[in-house]
Amino acid sequence: MSDMEMKVSIPLDDDGYLRRECPLCLKQFKILLTKEEKGDFVNKAINSYMVKDEKIESGDDNDLEHTCPYCGQKAHSDGWWTQEQAEFFRTIAENMAADIVNETLVKAIKGMSNDLFKVDANEMEKKEVWMHPEINDMVVFNLDCCERKIKIEDEWNGTVYCFFCGFPHEK
Known part of the structure; x- marks a missing residue:
């Protein structure tokens, strides 16, 4: 079977930050992706819905863990999608499978019809793919440990853990 390729983009806020969600505490925050990370970020997300029970060999971050800025718990790098983003990628994968x-x-089943019998098959329906535009909320927090920035909830006053290395910062 040949490879399928599709260009997909997900909304960023006006400053270029991507919304993420902790799989444990479900709090949301935003990260600013580097140019290198932007390249295959979305493709890895779609692959995670297309390839089950196999290790995707597209990079060396398969076992990479990130840390929630709020609760400090760690989770694998593919577990930080918001519920809406996960549904978006799931719908894209389902539509690709339907195609x-x-x-x-x-086509093959319909082609089996002849003078003796008629074979009919209904095509799989595709779902509409849509995601809300990203809103400009949250405040920038500098992660000096990794020289990166994230956005967190305005009202958060607790410790802020680095998403990338887990270092705790006092706000």
């Missing part, structure tokens, strides 16, 4: 089924299996 494959419709173009191969359904």
Whole structure:
């Protein structure tokens, strides 16, 4: 089977920050991606829904963990999508699968009809792919340990953990 390629983008705020969500405490924050991270970030997300029970060999961050800026708990790098982002990528993956089924299996089944019998197959329906635009909320917090920036909730007054290395910062 040939590779499928699709360009997908997810909304960033006006400063270029991407919304993330802790898989444990469910609090949201934003990270500023480097140019290197932007390249295959979305493709890895889609692959995580297309390839199950296999280790994706597209990079060396398969076992990379990040830290929640709020609760300080660690989780694997592919677990930080917001619920809306996860549904967005799931819908894209389902639509890609529907295209494959419709173009191969359904065509083949319909082609089996002859004078003796008629075979009919319905095509899989595709869902609309949509995500809300990103709003400009949260405040910038400098992570001096990694020389990076994140955005956190305005009212957060507790310790802020570095998303990248886990170092605790006092606000």
